[in-house]
Amino acid sequence: MKTIVVERLRRTFGNFVAVDDVSFAVEQGEIFGFLGANGAGKTTTIRMIIGVLPPTAGDATVAGFSVAREPREVKRRVGYVSQRFSLYPDLTIRQNLSFFGGAYGVWGQQLEDRIEQVVHAVDLEGRLDDLTGELPGGIRQRVALGAALLHSPPIVLLDEPTAGVDPRSRRRFWDLIRTLAAAGTTVLVTTHHLDEAEHCARVGLMVDGRLVALDTPDGLARTWVPGRMFRVDGVAVHRALASLRARPEVIDVEPFGAALHVRTHDAIDEARVRSWLDPAAAVSRVVEIRPSLEDVFLAVAARGAA
C-alpha cells in the first residue's frame, strides 16, 4: 500500500524554482532516502509533504489526504524532525515532550502513557528531567524523534536527522529508524551521509529541484555506474595503476585507500583482472564489488554538470 504519493509537485519562490515536477510514491513501512546537494530541493519537498508549505502546482497525498486541501489531516498523521534542532533548550526533556504532545492534542493520562512508551523506544529512560539544551547532539536528535512520535504517526519525515552527530550515535539512530519501519511506520529521510543511504530500501536523487534518479541502491548502481567493479588489494597496487588504465577493457581506475577500484566492461571477471596485474604490485586479492552510492552520486552529478 502506498502511503505517500507525490504527483508533479512544484514549488517556486519568485523566479526561483525550488522543486520542479517531482513525482514518486512510498510504500507503507518503507525506508525511503532522499539524496542531493544543499539547495537541491529536498527540504522544500518535505515541507510540502508535511503540510507546512502549500505547493505551487501538483499535489501529494499522505495517508490518503491531500497536502494542498487537507493539510491539517496530513499533520495529524505525520511526525517531523527538522534539519535545525527545534526543541526548546530551556525546557527539560519531559517538558518538551509534554508540550509537543499537547500541540498534537494528546492530553492527560494518554499523554503520560505515550511519553513513557516513546522514551522507552528512543532509549532515554532516566534522563527525562535533563535540560534539553545541555544534551549532546546525538541524544537531542533522539528526543526530537521522540517528540515527533508522540501522536503515533504512521509516517515519519526526517530532514538530515544525523547532521553533526557522531558516528556511534548515528548508527544508534539508524537502528531506531529500522525498528520503526519494521513495526510498519513509513520513513522518509534525507541525508548527506551516503553510507546511511545504503540503509534505505529505495533512494531518490535530487539535482536542482528535479528528481533525476529513483531506485534501490543496487538498481542505482547498475544504471548509473555500468560495467563491473573490482577491488584490487595489494602492498604496492599503485604500480599497477598506469598499465590498468591503458587497457581498452578498463573504463576507469580509482585509488581507494590502500586498494584500487577497477571498473571494466561486462565480459570481464576476477581471473582476467588478475592476469593483467604486474607481479611487482604484490596483489593479494581481487574481488568484485558493487559500486557505492558515492560512485552513483558522482556519476549523477557529472551528468548534471554536462
Added chain:
Amino acid sequence: MRRVLAMSRKEVLHVRRDPTMTWLAIGMPVLLVLIFGFGVRFDLDHLPVAWVDLDGTRGSDALREELFVSGELVLAKVCPEVECAERAMRSNRAVAAFVVPPGAAADRERGEPVTLQLLVDGTDGTVANAALANAEALTTAASIAHDRRPPRSLVRTVIRYNPRGESAMFLLPGTIAYVLALVSVLLTALAIAREWERGSMEQLFSTTVGGLEIVLGKLLPYLLLGMFDVLLVLAVGASVFALPFRGSLPLVGLASILFLVGMLGQGLLVSIVTRSQMLATQLGAVSAVLPSLLLSGFLFPVENLPWPLYWLSMIVPARFHVGLLRGALLKGSGWGDHWLDLVGLAAYAALTVGASAAAFRRRVA
C-alpha cells in the same frame, strides 16, 4: 483549547526559567513606580538659596530666619556681598539669592516698605520659576505676618483632587499605562521572535496547532502577567505614595485588559514582521513605548504638543488609558466620563490583533 493551554503552559515555563523575563515582569514595574514616584518631580521645594546680607543687623538675621523656617527654601550660604552669591550660583550651590539692602531692618521696624532683591539663575526655566514662586509666596507671607492684616484678593483659589500639587499623584496613574506598554510589548516581541530565531516556529507549524491557537496561547500568560502588574503598581502606589483609588475597579480592570490586548497585539505584530528578537524590541520600543511615554499626556500635557504630534497622539492608546486612569484614581470619575476612552482602547486592540493575525497567516504560507 487544549492546544492553547499547552502553548500557554510552555510559555509560563519559559518565563520561569528566564531571569530576564522575571525581571522585566516584576522588577521593572516596581522600579518604574519608585522612579516616577520619588525621582521625577515637577514640584520643586528644598531649593538652595543664598542670602546676601548688606544690612548685617540683628533685625536682618530675624528676617532671614522668618523666610527660611518653612524649609521650602534652603539656606545655601550667607554672604557678606553680592559677588559671593554669584559664585555660589555659578558653581550650582544656589539657584537664587536674596539681597538685603543696608538699613532694611531699621525700615521694617518703622513699618516702612522694604524691598529685597532676588537674583535668580535662569538656566533651568522650571527651577527658576519655582524659586521665584516660592520666594514670592514666602515674602508675601512674611509681610502679612508683619502687618497682621489679610491681603485683599478678588480670587480665592480652591485646588481639587491633588490639593498639594504633588507630582507623584499626577504621574503614578500614568505609570500604570507606561509599565503595561513596556512590559507587554517587549515580552511578546521577545517571546514570538525567539521562536522564529530558533526555528521552533517551523516545528510548531508541523504540528496540528493552528495559527490562532499559537497567538492565543502566547498572549494568555502575558495578559495575566500584565494584569498582575496593574495590581502590583496600584499596591506599591497605595502603600508607598498613598495613591488613592476613588473610582470604579471594574472600569480600570476592563480598560487595562483592552489596553493590554492592544499592546500585546502590537508586540506580536512587530515580531511577526521582523522575526528577530533585536529588531522586534527596537521596533516595539519606538512604536509603542516611546509614544506611551511622550504622546500620552503621561509626562507632558497633549494640549501643548505641536499640532502634527497632537493628531498623532489621537492614535496612541496610552493617551486614552492615561486619561482614564488619572480620572478613575484621582477624581473618582466613572463609566459615563470615560466611555469614549474605552471605545478608543477597544478599537486599537481590535486593530492590532486583527493585523497580527493577518500577518501571521501570510507568514505561515
